[in-house]
Amino acid sequence: MALVEIRNVQKSFGSLKVLHDVSLSIEEGEIVTIIGRSGSGKSTLLRCINALEEIDGGEILIEGQKVYGKMPNLKELRQRVGIVFQSFNLFPHLKVERNITLAPVLTGRVSKKDARDLALSCLAKVGLQEKIDSYPEQLSGGQQQRVAIARCLAMSPHLMLFDEVTSALDPELVGEVLKVMEDMARQGMTMILVTHEMGFARNVATKIVFMHQGRVWEEGPPAELFENPKTPELQAFIGSTRQV
Amino acid sequence: MRQFSMIDFVALTTALQYTVLLVILALAFGTPLALLMALLRTSRAAIPRWATAFVLQLVQGIPLLALLMFFYFGLPVFLGVQIPPLVAVTVAFTIYTAVFLGEIWRGGIEAVKQTQWEAAASLGISRWQQFRYVIAPQAMKIALPATVGFLVQLIKGTSLAAVVGFVELTRAGQLVSAATFQPLLVYSVVAAVYFAICFPLTLWSRNLEARLNGSR
Numbered sequence: 001m002a003l004v005e006i007r008n009v010q011k012s013f014g015s016l017k018v019l020h021d022v023s024l025s026i027e028e029g030e031i032v033t034i035i036g037r038s039g040s041g042k043s044t045l046l047r048c049i050n051a052l053e054e055i056d057g058g059e060i061l062i063e064g065q066k067v068y069g070k071m072p073n074l075k076e077l078r079q080r081v082g083i084v085f086q087s088f089n090l091f092p093h094l095k096v097e098r099n100i101t102l103a104p105v106l107t108g109r110v111s112k113k114d115a116r117d118l119a120l121s122c123l124a125k126v127g128l129q130e131k132i133d134s135y136p137e138q139l140s141g142g143q144q145q146r147v148a149i150a151r152c153l154a155m156s157p158h159l160m161l162f163d164e165v166t167s168a169l170d171p172e173l174v175g176e177v178l179k180v181m182e183d184m185a186r187q188g189m190t191m192i193l194v195t196h197e198m199g200f201a202r203n204v205a206t207k208i209v210f211m212h213q214g215r216v217w218e219e220g221p222p223a224e225l226f227e228n229p230k231t232p233e234l235q236a237f238i239g240s241t242r243q244v
Numbered sequence: 245m246r247q248f249s250m251i252d253f254v255a256l257t258t259a260l261q262y263t264v265l266l267v268i269l270a271l272a273f274g275t276p277l278a279l280l281m282a283l284l285r286t287s288r289a290a291i292p293r294w295a296t297a298f299v300l301q302l303v304q305g306i307p308l309l310a311l312l313m314f315f316y317f318g319l320p321v322f323l324g325v326q327i328p329p330l331v332a333v334t335v336a337f338t339i340y341t342a343v344f345l346g347e348i349w350r351g352g353i354e355a356v357k358q359t360q361w362e363a364a365a366s367l368g369i370s371r372w373q374q375f376r377y378v379i380a381p382q383a384m385k386i387a388l389p390a391t392v393g394f395l396v397q398l399i400k401g402t403s404l405a406a407v408v409g410f411v412e413l414t415r416a417g418q419l420v421s422a423a424t425f426q427p428l429l430v431y432s433v434v435a436a437v438y439f440a441i442c443f444p445l446t447l448w449s450r451n452l453e454a455r456l457n458g459s460r
Contacts, residue, residue: 052362079368089363093381102377103367155367 001064003028003159003190004049010057011044018044020214031185032192033201036211037237042194046161050081079107082152083161086168088144090136097132100151122150126180142173146180162193198241202226210234248429252420259416260437266402266412269334274341281346286353303343309404312336316408329410337402345394352387353379389453396442413437
């Protein structure tokens, strides 16, 4: 059974239809990269997976469990599915340690006594142990994003979603975040990411999904998609990213 | 007729205790209701939002003085029993506090970015925990200067309780003035007492605003 099963998902914002009949299946351990132009529905699809957006039709199953906005065990689902946002969204009034341990402590995953150790071990994975007592505003964008990743890892998710996590970063800070993500990929984390980092998509992903006008236009292994794009839209998209 | 003396000054300061008592009662009953108002006004469900918006419009459109008179003079006509002044004014000031402070806090809650709710929700904590640990501390910081500002309004507003015969600072001033025939002196003292309480609070509010604006 696939870890994530997306079947014929429909989603509209008012009269604007952003997802048309999207179906996708993601196995455990896969690194799926969703690419496409702005407005192609990539981020919306990602946000539907942990019910930050409600779908209008079709269904999404995670570990066989149907996902919808008012599901009784939504909290429990979100503990298994982590998401990292473009704008980091750390809690500005809390130190790094508390940012990471807030949810694990509140959900009873870790005792208050062991919380700091949990924070340290998660920070070690993103190489920021020395920042445990800092406030988010004292960190660079790249460091904040790494803390946001550590905050997700603290919940030991089965699946992680990355929503354009490097898009808000200065170019010289992108590398440190991508490196953390590569490490996670190597350790077998199942990841779905929306990104404009074509190099990362090509080298790390096990599957590329190209979205266009709210549809899955093409999908397959990176080598195949990048070397032999079948549709003119993907050819044009790859062409436009090469020029940059 | 007699001179304004130490006795009158003691009378005024004793009455000041009732002003303080009114403020404390209004805050004690009003702040939990204000929090409830703020939560309902920012609720995702439409009905509580509309219901509280209606209450807000109603109370915002009525002078505090009229509210006081309604509870002291008006309501007993319906109920057929006399309401003690303390109860009537406490009810009126509680409603006043709940509505206006609730509105200030709603503003604070809405000033916290929606993405903070999302980030907290995505970690699998309950809606209440999202509010309690992520939204409320940030909202409180934003709303604190305005909250202290409201406190000043409330302290001055308690003077209206004088019209229903509740002996707080202003009513005591009226009584002393009538006994001494020295309204200028008496009301100056009364004004000075209000000022002595409110001015530091205003300064504090300003100071908070300057300090909290810088860092968030």
